[in-house]
Amino acid sequence: MKILDVEQIRQLDKYTIANEPIAPIQLMERASQAFVDWFRMRFDALTPVKIFCGLGNNGGDGLAIARLLIQANYIVEVFVVRHAPRESDDFAHNHRRLKLLINPHYIEKPGDMPTLRQKDVVIDAILGSGISRPVEGIVKVVVEAINRAPAQVVAVDIASGLYANQPNQPGEVAVQPDYTVTFELPKLALLLPGNARWVGEWHMVDIGLHQRFIDQAPTPFYYTTDDEARLLLRRRDKFSHKGTFGHALLLVGSYGKMGAAVLAARACLRSGVGLLTVQVPHCGYEVLQTAVPEAMCRPDVNERVLTGPSEVDGPALADYSALGLGPGIGKAPETVRFLREVMTAFNRPMVIDADALNLIAEHRDLMGLLPENSILTPHPKEFERLTQRWQNDYDKLELLRDFAQRKQVIVVLKGAYTAVALPNGEVHFNSTGNPGMSTGGTGDVLTGVLTALLAQGYDPIEAAVLGVFAHGQAGDVAARERGQIGLTASDVVDGLRWD
Ligand SMILES: NC(=O)C1=CN([C@@H]2O[C@H](COP(=O)(O)OP(=O)(O)OC[C@H]3O[C@@H](n4cnc5c(N)ncnc54)[C@H](OP(=O)(O)O)[C@@H]3O)[C@@H](O)[C@H]2O)[C@H](O)CC1
Numbered sequence: 269m270k271i272l273d274v275e276q277i278r279q280l281d282k283y284t285i286a287n288e289p290i291a292p293i294q295l296m297e298r299a300s301q302a303f304v305d306w307f308r309m310r311f312d313a314l315t316p317v318k319i320f321c322g323l324g325n326n327g328g329d330g331l332a333i334a335r336l337l338i339q340a341n342y343i344v345e346v347f348v349v350r351h352a353p354r355e356s357d358d359f360a361h362n363h364r365r366l367k368l369l370i371n372p373h374y375i376e377k378p379g380d381m382p383t384l385r386q387k388d389v390v391i392d393a394i395l396g397s398g399i400s401r402p403v404e405g406i407v408k409v410v411v412e413a414i415n416r417a418p419a420q421v422v423a424v425d426i427a428s429g430l431y432a433n434q435p436n437q438p439g440e441v442a443v444q445p446d447y448t449v450t451f452e453l454p455k456l457a458l459l460l461p462g463n464a465r466w467v468g469e470w471h472m473v474d475i476g477l478h479q480r481f482i483d484q485a486p487t488p489f490y491y492t493t494d495d496e497a498r499l500l501l502r503r504r505d506k507f508s509h510k511g512t513f514g515h516a517l518l519l520v521g522s523y524g525k526m527g528a529a530v531l532a533a534r535a536c537l538r539s540g541v542g543l544l545t546v547q548v549p550h551c552g553y554e555v556l557q558t559a560v561p562e563a564m565c566r567p568d569v570n571e572r573v574l575t576g577p578s579e580v581d582g583p584a585l586a587d588y589s590a591l592g593l594g595p596g597i598g599k600a601p602e603t604v605r606f607l608r609e610v611m612t613a614f615n616r617p618m619v620i621d622a623d624a625l626n627l628i629a630e631h632r633d634l635m636g637l638l639p640e641n642s643i644l645t646p647h648p649k650e651f652e653r654l655t656q657r658w659q660n661d662y663d664k665l666e667l668l669r670d671f672a673q674r675k676q677v678i679v680v681l682k683g684a685y686t687a688v689a690l691p692n693g694e695v696h697f698n699s700t701g702n703p704g705m706s707t708g709g710t711g712d713v714l715t716g717v718l719t720a721l722l723a724q725g726y727d728p729i730e731a732a733v734l735g736v737f738a739h740g741q742a743g744d745v746a747a748r749e750r751g752q753i754g755l756t757a758s759d760v761v762d763g764l765r766w767d
């Protein structure tokens with residue numbers, strides 16, 4: 269699903285109005301009805317509702333929402349914040365209609381702000397995507413009062429004061445909602461970690477904007493939906509055999525970090541690889557053979573770290589279908605040499621994680637050896653080591669896009685809404701996963717998943733988008749069974765499903 273910027277959304281509005289065709293006021297009605305449908309599923313008619321409206325179209329939505337909720341027997345009070353000399357036409361229209369039902373209150377000075385109680389639900393329709401400057405004056409007073417109140421808050425489209433696709437400056441004020449109900453498409457701001465308190469839990473409601481415009485609109489930003497991920501998944505042929513699904517090699521583990529090897533290996537096997545060989549330092553031999561009997565093990569001649577040679581014969585590096593390296597490997601000088609050898613000998617896309625990324629950051633010559641379309645899976649700190657410090661989330665996104673394009677690699681920047689940056693400049697935000705996954709080992713699981721997909725012949729871009737989605741989904745399955753707090757990386761492996 270595409271993520272469009274504010275200007276594109278404005279054009280999309282106009283295009284829908286001209287080409288559906290539909291009157292602007294009807295479009296507002298449809299958006300408001302979609303919001304109300306969502307709202308009624310969460311809050312019953314006994315909930316006292318207080319709606320704060322600005323004078324633009326976000327405020328117009330708020331007034332229409334008020335009317336629709338009153339018609340559904342909710343007890344609604346409306347507060348119009350007089351922040352500008354003008355009101356939009358559709359605001360004015362809905363204002364007239366609402367006044368036939370109730371008298372709104374008007375907020376012009378701080379004393380006009382009502383007291384908000386815990387049982388109230390506030391609907392924030394003061395400012396939407398049309399915000400053009402920082403929140404000040406009476407709007408600021410209202411926003412701060414809403415944020416101090418014990419009431420639950422639901423933002424219409426986007427929290428008042430939050431920019432949809434540009435950074436808010438430090439110290440700027442915006443509503444901190446419990447929920448954001450956004451129209452039609454996600455907005456970039458909803459996906460960025462620095463905005464978490466201005467977003468809450470967000471939901472998207474369909475308001476029937478014109479698909480033809482969306483299809484043609486250029487954007488580097490996408491949000492991976494369930495349906496899109498499902499389309500990437502390949503079905504298995506009845507006559508397939510284990511050779512069909514590739515032979516993966518994982519280079520993982522070191523003394524004290526053999527769990528990373530086990531987790532990556534188990535995840536790889538649970539993601540459909542045909543055959544798996546795991547090379548671990550010698551001390552990991554028994555661990556691996558016992559914990560993952562389905563995998564073949566190539567013990568390194570070195571007791572504690574990976575160095576390359578093994579007393580067990582196996583295919584030449586270049587003969588494996590896919591390679592995953594990094595989890596738990598440490599940063600020993602022998603391992604750096606081995607990494608250099610591996611990256612020289614294997615010139616197809618590989619999965620690179622954890623200490624392999626740190627080693628690349630420390631030994632810049634390795635960066636030049638990265639095979640095109642390799643999948644790098646840093647968390648933010650690892651990505652910072654590969655690049656530089658950033659000012660804000662938007663700055664980070666540009667660094668991410670630039671890195672993926674310059675190095676012609678795929679970068680999976682892990683976190684909420686993991687961002688998958690592609691060599692063509694696109695960024696695909698993931699829609700699955702939960703905070704329970706912020707626990708040791710879940711990254712190792714992802715390495716196993718991605719390596720398995722490459723081994724099965726998935727295109728690296730599809731492997732990255734699908735693998736990240738499936739990994740998050742496995743985390744969601746695990747969280748449903750165990751709750752987020754008790755979730756472990758092993759639960760994520762057990763949650764993997766591919767149908
Ligand atoms: N396609 C859709 O998704 C639809 C969205 N709808 C809703 O429309 C809003 C966007 O409406 P718009 O009128 O463009 O903008 P706003 O309501 O957000 O605000 C515009 C007015 O607010 C003034 N403004 C801007 N910034 C500030 C500020 N910091 N403080 C005070 N006032 C501010 C602005 O003044 P200008 O001087 O900049 O002109 C306007 O007066 C969208 O979010 C949806 O809720 C449609 O209902 C249906 C389709």
Ligand SMILES: [K+]
Nearest residue numbers: 392395426428
């Ligand atoms: K709003």
